[in-house]
Amino acid sequence: MKAVTADPDALTRMLTRLKLTAIRDQLDSLLDTATRRKLTLLDTVKLLCEAEVARKDERRIQMASSIAKFPFVRTLDGFEFAAQPSLDMKLIHELATCRWVGNGDAVLLLGPPGVGKTHLAVALGREAIQRGYSTLFTSATALVTALTKAHHSARLDERLTHYAKPKLLIVDELGYLPLEANAAHLFFQLVSRRYERGSMLVTSNRAVSEWGAVFGDSVVATAILDRLLHHSHVITIRGDSYRLREKRRSGLIPQRATGKELEKST
Numbered sequence: 001m002k003a004v005t006a007d008p009d010a011l012t013r014m015l016t017r018l019k020l021t022a023i024r025d026q027l028d029s030l031l032d033t034a035t036r037r038k039l040t041l042l043d044t045v046k047l048l049c050e051a052e053v054a055r056k057d058e059r060r061i062q063m064a065s066s067i068a069k070f071p072f073v074r075t076l077d078g079f080e081f082a083a084q085p086s087l088d089m090k091l092i093h094e095l096a097t098c099r100w101v102g103n104g105d106a107v108l109l110l111g112p113p114g115v116g117k118t119h120l121a122v123a124l125g126r127e128a129i130q131r132g133y134s135t136l137f138t139s140a141t142a143l144v145t146a147l148t149k150a151h152h153s154a155r156l157d158e159r160l161t162h163y164a165k166p167k168l169l170i171v172d173e174l175g176y177l178p179l180e181a182n183a184a185h186l187f188f189q190l191v192s193r194r195y196e197r198g199s200m201l202v203t204s205n206r207a208v209s210e211w212g213a214v215f216g217d218s219v220v221a222t223a224i225l226d227r228l229l230h231h232s233h234v235i236t237i238r239g240d241s242y243r244l245r246e247k248r249r250s251g252l253i254p255q256r257a258t259g260k261e262l263e264k265s266t
């Protein structure tokens with residue numbers, strides 16, 4: 001302790017060298033807290049370590065989130081469950097524990113546009129990252145485009161490996177555009193490669209029964225669904241678009257408009 005008091009810079013240098021930057025940067029306030037709370041030496045060490053662990057976790061989550069390429073920042077806390085009464089809140093909170101990711105299960109989030117599928121997918125992806133699972137987010141279109149391009153340049157295996165690697169792969173907006181036969185087959189290859197190894201979260205505006213049309217081939221669709229549905233949680237959101245709901249609240253569109261009229265008014 002004496003050496004430290006004599007040369008406070010020595011402590012700063014050691015903390016820098018040990019990469020304990022949170023302790024280094026917050027040392028004065030952490031020691032103040034310890035004094036105020038009359039902490040024992042052991043508890044003071046614990047307090048310092050907690051600050052360091054918190055910073056390391058925060059950095060790791062930031063880094064993993066940027067690698068995940070989420071389209072926007074969304075959290076479960078920011079999801080208004082009251083706006084979506086058809087949604088089983090308990091099930092979503094159970095999914096937030098990410099046990100399904102640990103088990104390599106799949107989640108399908110189905111429902112019309114604007115009901116919060118992407119929001120929930122991003123929020124669940126964030127929970128996965130917080131629990132240390134590598135996560136990658138992609139739109140179905142971007143995924144299929146990348147696989148097709150790789151296929152043409154004889155790099156398909158490399159691309160499949162890229163998408164097979166993360167513990168959780170989120171594929172958003174499957175079914176907005178029907179896939180060509182070749183694209184559907186490439187998607188099947190990816191699903192096969194990930195099968196029972198990593199989890200997939202797929203969002204779609206089409207019911208599972210319509211996936212034959214999405215993939216343009218009922219055999220491929222069945223093969224894909226076979227694997228996705230084997231260990232899976234299928235969540236169908238049946239409510240109104242959240243954005244339309246907000247507009248209706250503010251009186252921009254009539255209160256009693258039907259679903260069809262609502263769609264037209266956007």
Ligand code: ADP
Nearest residue numbers: 078079080081083113114115116117118119242
């Ligand atoms: P979808 O993917 O089903 O088309 P999004 O998740 O993109 O819908 O939702 C559209 C917008 O509305 C997003 O900005 C999203 O955060 C917001 N949103 C949707 N549902 C809710 C909700 N229940 N609570 C809070 N925000 C919501």
Ligand code: MG
Nearest residue numbers: 117118172173
């Ligand atoms: Mg979406």
